[in-house]
Amino acid sequence: MLVVTRKKDERLMIGNEIEVQVLKIGRDSVRIGIKAPQSVSVHRYEVYEQIQAANLAASKSQLPPQGALSGLLKGLKKKPVE
């Protein structure tokens, strides 16, 4: 991992298009600004990790056998309240 020291308001370039700036330095947190082309998505790491894990788990899903599936669906169909 490349480690660089930056002061408040200083910037980094990643490649030719991605600009990262330290906007504010607090006690336990830093505020970072990122300028990137539209094609580059920026995510908070924890959220990215969660979604990646959910996608991976989903890709391993097996559609349950027919009977089990119709049982599963009953729970989803809203019955009118009597």
Place this chain on the structure above:
Amino acid sequence: MQLQTKSLGILEYDKKAIIHLPEGMLGFARLKDYVLIENPETEPFKILQSLDDPYVAFPMVDPHVVEPEYRCEIDSEDAESLGFRDPIDIITPVVTVIPEDPTKSTVNLKAPLLINQHKMIAKQVVLTDSSYGTMQPLMPVPGQDECRVDSQ
């Protein structure tokens, strides 16, 4: 066109049915072309089948089935990159995890797939400001209905 898939056998599809994800699904960046398979037998699920890897398929469901009030605020950059003009063009299915015990299925309401059905391009977006979870139960939590009955 034809594709041999893991769970759906041989799949016949039209070239017009191909949905292109320029960035892929999160964690699956290399797989960019999919078809969304609708089948009465799997309703309300649709299957998002990768055309690049026959082993990769995601069960998808309309989030309104789980959360009737589901709202998906799309930021202008995402809307632009997908070429949305008219909201009618968009569908927003969410990824479903169906484990061995299907009653424990979960949906990822935080990261819907935005599909422009007109242009057949799509992007999995993260609703950063929403309180939706990445693994919300698909089924009503057991006992909840009974509680409602008691309170009436």
